[in-house]
Amino acid sequence: MQNxxxxxxxxxxxxxxxxxxxxxxxxxxxxxIVTAFMKGLGKAEIDINKVAVxxxxxxxxxxxxxxxxxxxxxxHGRAIPFATGLKLANRDLTVAVISGDGDLFAIGGNHLIHxxxxxxxxxVICVNNFIYGMTGGQNAPTTPLGxxxxxxxxxNYEEPFNLxxxxxxxxxxxxxxxxxxxxxxxxxxxxxxxxxxGFCFLEVVSPCATVFARKNKGGTGLDLLKEYKxxxxxxxxxxxxxxxxxxxxxxxxxxxxxxDKPTFxxxxxxxxxxxxxxxxxxxxxxxxx
Amino acid sequence: MVRSNFHGEFFIQGxxxxxxxxxxxxxRFFGGYPITPASEIAERMAFRLxxxxxxxxxxxxxxxxxxxxLGASWAGVxxxxxxxxxxxxxxxxxxxxxxxxxxxxxxxxxxRGSPSTGLPTSWGQSDMMQxxxxxxxxxxxxxxxxxxxxxxxxxxxxxxxxSEKYRLPVFIMTDAVVGHMTEKVVIPTPDKLxxxxxxYTDKKPQEYxxxxxxxxxxxxxxxxxxxxxxxSTGLTHDHRGYPDMSEQCQIQLVNRLIxxxxxxxxxxILTEEKELDGADVVVVSYGITSRTVIPAIHTARKKGxxxxxxxxxxxxxxxxxxxxxxxxxxxxxxxxxxxxxQVALEVERCAAKNAVTxxxxxxxxxxxxxxxxxxxxxxxxxxx
Amino acid sequence: MxxxxxxxxKVKPKxxxxxxxxxKDRCKGCSFCVEFCPNDVLELSDEFNAKGYHPPRxxxxxxxxxxxxxxxxxxxxxxxxxRKEVDFGKK
Numbered sequence: 001m002q003n004x005x006x007x008x009x010x011x012x013x014x015x016x017x018x019x020x021x022x023x024x025x026x027x028x029x030x031x032x033i034v035t036a037f038m039k040g041l042g043k044a045e046i047d048i049n050k051v052a053v054x055x056x057x058x059x060x061x062x063x064x065x066x067x068x069x070x071x072x073x074x075x076h077g078r079a080i081p082f083a084t085g086l087k088l089a090n091r092d093l094t095v096a097v098i099s100g101d102g103d104l105f106a107i108g109g110n111h112l113i114h115x116x117x118x119x120x121x122x123x124v125i126c127v128n129n130f131i132y133g134m135t136g137g138q139n140a141p142t143t144p145l146g147x148x149x150x151x152x153x154x155x156n157y158e159e160p161f162n163l164x165x166x167x168x169x170x171x172x173x174x175x176x177x178x179x180x181x182x183x184x185x186x187x188x189x190x191x192x193x194x195x196x197x198g199f200c201f202l203e204v205v206s207p208c209a210t211v212f213a214r215k216n217k218g219g220t221g222l223d224l225l226k227e228y229k230x231x232x233x234x235x236x237x238x239x240x241x242x243x244x245x246x247x248x249x250x251x252x253x254x255x256x257x258x259x260d261k262p263t264f265x266x267x268x269x270x271x272x273x274x275x276x277x278x279x280x281x282x283x284x285x286x287x288x289x
Numbered sequence: 290m291v292r293s294n295f296h297g298e299f300f301i302q303g304x305x306x307x308x309x310x311x312x313x314x315x316x317r318f319f320g321g322y323p324i325t326p327a328s329e330i331a332e333r334m335a336f337r338l339x340x341x342x343x344x345x346x347x348x349x350x351x352x353x354x355x356x357x358x359l360g361a362s363w364a365g366v367x368x369x370x371x372x373x374x375x376x377x378x379x380x381x382x383x384x385x386x387x388x389x390x391x392x393x394x395x396x397x398x399x400x401r402g403s404p405s406t407g408l409p410t411s412w413g414q415s416d417m418m419q420x421x422x423x424x425x426x427x428x429x430x431x432x433x434x435x436x437x438x439x440x441x442x443x444x445x446x447x448x449x450x451x452s453e454k455y456r457l458p459v460f461i462m463t464d465a466v467v468g469h470m471t472e473k474v475v476i477p478t479p480d481k482l483x484x485x486x487x488x489y490t491d492k493k494p495q496e497y498x499x500x501x502x503x504x505x506x507x508x509x510x511x512x513x514x515x516x517x518x519x520x521s522t523g524l525t526h527d528h529r530g531y532p533d534m535s536e537q538c539q540i541q542l543v544n545r546l547i548x549x550x551x552x553x554x555x556x557x558i559l560t561e562e563k564e565l566d567g568a569d570v571v572v573v574s575y576g577i578t579s580r581t582v583i584p585a586i587h588t589a590r591k592k593g594x595x596x597x598x599x600x601x602x603x604x605x606x607x608x609x610x611x612x613x614x615x616x617x618x619x620x621x622x623x624x625x626x627x628x629x630x631q632v633a634l635e636v637e638r639c640a641a642k643n644a645v646t647x648x649x650x651x652x653x654x655x656x657x658x659x660x661x662x663x664x665x666x667x668x669x670x671x672x673x
Numbered sequence: 674m675x676x677x678x679x680x681x682x683k684v685k686p687k688x689x690x691x692x693x694x695x696x697k698d699r700c701k702g703c704s705f706c707v708e709f710c711p712n713d714v715l716e717l718s719d720e721f722n723a724k725g726y727h728p729p730r731x732x733x734x735x736x737x738x739x740x741x742x743x744x745x746x747x748x749x750x751x752x753x754x755x756r757k758e759v760d761f762g763k764k
Contacts, residue, residue: 007694009750016520019531024748026701026726031748039745049516054360065520065532070513072363073522073532074356075386081320081353085360085368086513088344089318093364093514111356114349181709183745209703222704229709272339279293279340 014038014048016068023062027221029180029206033127034063036183037098040190051094054083056103058134059208060127063098077107080115083122091265094123094194101128102140105161109141116170116199118264123193123200126163128245129208137211144247148215163203165241168257173198175240175257179205179228182253189255198263205232205251216247290317290366291341296478303438303468304329304371307397307461308337309476310445311369314484316395317343318368320357322350322376325409326465327399330371351376355383358394363521365512367449367487371397373465374416375406377423384458385424386523388546391500391508393452393487395445397461399468402653412465413653414576415628420460421605427543429550431557432460432605434575438472444602450485451557455549456507462604464627466577466656494518499530506549550606559602560611568597570669571615572623573636575601577656582625585662592663594670604632612639621645621669625657645672687758691739693731699751702726706743706752712736715743 015034024030041051048069055064057076064071074082079097087095097104104112104126115122130147132138137150142163146155168175174196178186186204193200205228207213209221217224228251236254243252262270293312301309308330311319319338321331331347338345344361348354351372358368372380377398387394402408403415420432431451435444441463452459490497490509499519500508508528511517524532525539550557561579565571570589574582579600589596597619601608612622612635621644624633633648640646649665651657693714700722707715707729714737718730729752731737737754744753 007753007755009694009696009753010744011750011753015750016531018529021699021701021749026748027703027705028748031750032705032746035745035747035750049518050514052513065522069518071520072360072390073520073524074359075382075523078352078356078383078386081348081356082360084346084353085318085320085357085362086364087360088346088357089361089364089366089368090512090514110349111353114353181746183742187745220703222708225705226708268339268344276339279291279295279337 011035011038014068016066019066022066024059025210025221027207027209027225028059029129029204029221029225030060030063030127032180032183033125033186033204033206034067036186037096037125037190038067040187041194043187043191044194046094046194050092051096052086054079054086054095054097056099056108058100058103058132059129060098060100061103061134077103078111079103080108080111080122080124084115084120087120087122088265097122097124099126100133101126101130101142101163102132105163105166106141113166113170116167116172116201119171119173119198119261120264121197121199123202125190125202125204127204127206128163129206129212131208131212133208133211137215142245144245147247149211150215160244162241162244164201164243164256167201168240171199171261172201172257173259173261174200174255176201176255177203177205178253179232179251180207181225181229182232192255192258198261205245290315292479293341294479296476298473298475300471301438301474302329302471303441303463304399305333306438306442306474307371307445307463307468308333310442311395311449312337312341313442313476313479313482314367314446314449315486316367316369316449317341318358318361318366319343319345319370320348320354320361320368321370322348322354322372324373324376326401326468327371327373327376327397329468330397330399351379352383355380355387355396359383359387359390359392362392362394363513365487367393369395369397371399373399373401374403377416377419381424385426385428387458388424388428389523390521391456392458393456394458395448395452395461396458397463400462400464408654410465411654412577413627414462414464414578415631415653417462417604417626417628417631420462428546429457430460430605431455431457431550431603432462433602434462434604435467436576436579436600437467438470438474441467442474442476446482446484447559450483453485453487454507455553455557456510457550460605462576464577498528500526501528502545506545506552554606557603557606558608560608561600561602563598565597565599565615567595568618569595569620570623570666571597571599571619572625572662572666573599573601573612573632574625575604575632578625578627581657581659582662585659585666588659588663589666592667594666596666601632607635607639609639612636616640616643619644620672621647623647623649623662623665623669625649625651625662625665627651627653627656645669685760685762688761689739689756690759691757692755693734693737693743694753694755695728695730696751697722697728698724699749700726700728701749702728703748705746705748709746710743711740712738
């Protein structure tokens with residue numbers, strides 16, 4: 001009710017307050033998603049010193065710079081292999097990749113499907129705003145058919161990707177979709193992902209105030225978020241490949257895939273433990289090669 | 290880290306010697322992609338790393354390989370990748386990221402016939418300038434050119450030491466001849482190796498700044514998971530690691546990235562010299578070409594020409610001072626290379642008006658004939 | 674005297690109360706908290722903050738359930754709740 005300077009916002013100890021205010025627009029969903037992420041980690045009771053965040057380039061890519069964790073802001077599309085190297089080299093880390101739809105599915109698409117195929121134990125949070133926000137509103141692989149963007153002034157001619165469908169088809173262990181408003185469920189999903197082994201993918205549908213809303217709906221991020229709220233439906237049993245996102249259809253949210261599969265490293269250990277001769281044994285029968 | 294006790298005298302291929310050199314230096318992460326002629330390095334690492342609790346991953350492309358070795362390095366493990374010309378072209382953006390984030394790692398380029406797909410099973414030396422200027426922007430670069438499988442073993446260890454000391458990706462510029470050549474390689478016992486272990490910061494998390502360089506040009510390293518909770522970015526950044534879009538920050542950062550190699554170049558540069566005193570002509574060579582010039586030099590000496598031999602072991606940073614000093618004494622330099630003139634341009638720049646530079650080019654797919662080099666030496670000698 | 678069950682009315686229930694703290698100068702006027710509060714506790718005020726936006730203000734603190742949705746939802750960390758549990762009957 002009044003400006004109380006003695007109490008601090010609970011997020012202040014998780015954010016780099018010397019870099020605030022952040023660069024995200026008013027009514028952008030990213031700030032809420034970052035808060036949900038930190039609350040999810042807190043709920044999972046993960047040691048905060050062992051969490052690493054890797055991001056690519058874009059508005060969502062800036063998340064790494066604002067969270068007070070070991071964070072890396074890498075090149076466009078290459079956050080996932082960087083995170084793979086980080087996780088495999090130190091398997092005690094909890095590695096989260098937080099990046100945008102263009103970064104993870106356009107330039108980084110190949111890396112995403114292979115990491116899902118290998119089932120590397122990383123958690124990927126893809127913030128989907130249906131457009132390339134940072135660079136001024138160009139077409140993204142998720143921009144709905146017929147939507148306007150700066151490189152589609154006559155309306156988009158391309159069918160978009162269904163992100164949860166792609167991740168599930170590639171073999172992810174955990175696939176979920178929420179919007180930036182389903183914050184409690186988002187926090188729960190992040191809690192589950194942090195504790196779950198294997199490649200976990202979470203799509204968060206987020207409003208983009210400055211470009212997507214203005215070019216397509218003529219409103220603010222608030223109008224977009226209200227629309228997402230009215231259009232969203234929760235159905236955990238939906239087939240992830242049958243729930244694409246368009247301009248006006250239902251946004252089906254839920255946890256669609258949650259299965260246990262051996263992770264990449266478990267497969268490595270299973271495969272090598274039986275057959276590899278550790279160096280000590282191998283040296284015994286060494287000959288001139 | 291599980292230490293390797295592999296040692297002895299072997300008759301092995303250059304690529305395998307390179308992999309063993311990396312393991313001896315402490316490399317326990319390899320991310321790679323198959324490409325002729327570097328696939329054998331990946332294959333050897335796939336065989337050896339699980340024996341030492343290391344990690345080998347064959348990635349979906351070279352871009353992922355390079356990004357992964359940066360990530361592994363930040364997690365505290367020495368890492369390496371190996372590829373050829375086309376792969377380096379793909380990796381260049383992430384090599385630039387490694388330079389900007391100051392990540393220690395090693396990139397092996399087993400050069401082949403170029404440009405483009407070129408001669409996959411044949412050799413060249415035509416990526417030398419790419420090792421210096423390949424990625425966009427200004428940065429310092431270290432590149433080492435071994436001439437034999439034994440040197441591939443020894444110089445891989447040197448490359449890892451440089452990458453740890455100066456915090457950047459270091460290139461090993463070998464070629465398909467040296468990579469696929471089988472020769473005697475002596476691998477000494479671990480106590481006889483000179484390996485620089487990674488040094489971490491001794492500052493406490495509250496005082497630590499990831500790019501703070503008050504005392505030296507090279508910042509302290511801290512790995513992920515130790516509680517330092519720092520930020521590292523490819524954007525132009527200040528000493529806190531935070532992006533800073535100001536002109537002042539760019540000036541400071543880029544100058545430091547260049548100076549950390551340039552001002553330390555006398556500690557980095559390695560050369561092999563024979564009979565440079567009183568020489569009229571100096572043959573400057575590196576890699577496999579440095580072996581083919583030896584009969585040419587003998588022939589030229591028998592004809593009475595005083596020829597000196599200068600082999601560049603580190604091609605970048607380029608030994609500018611040495612060439613400048615020699616140019617005051619000699620009539621000229623002969624630079625045979627298996628490309629159309631790359632390192633020769635540097636020699637020419639440094640020799641400038643004092644001495645003549647004669648390039649003996651070869652586009653690749655073969656090595657020089659000693660007669661061509663003798664002819665070039667004679668031309669330069671007569672120019673005096 | 675030892676009771677084998679607690680008499681009805683002996684133990685007073687606890688109610689949740691507290692404060693909503695708004696850091697006015699961080700607010701960017703997005704209105705997420707105003708729009709999505711389940712109990713309509715907030716509205717945009719008429720005053721301006723240092724950035725030129727209208728920060729929210731509390732209409733009626735007694736309507737607030739202290740669920741913390743505004744705290745999690747605010748993209749700028751400009752609003753948070755402080756929960757206090759007090760005995761029924763006390764303020």
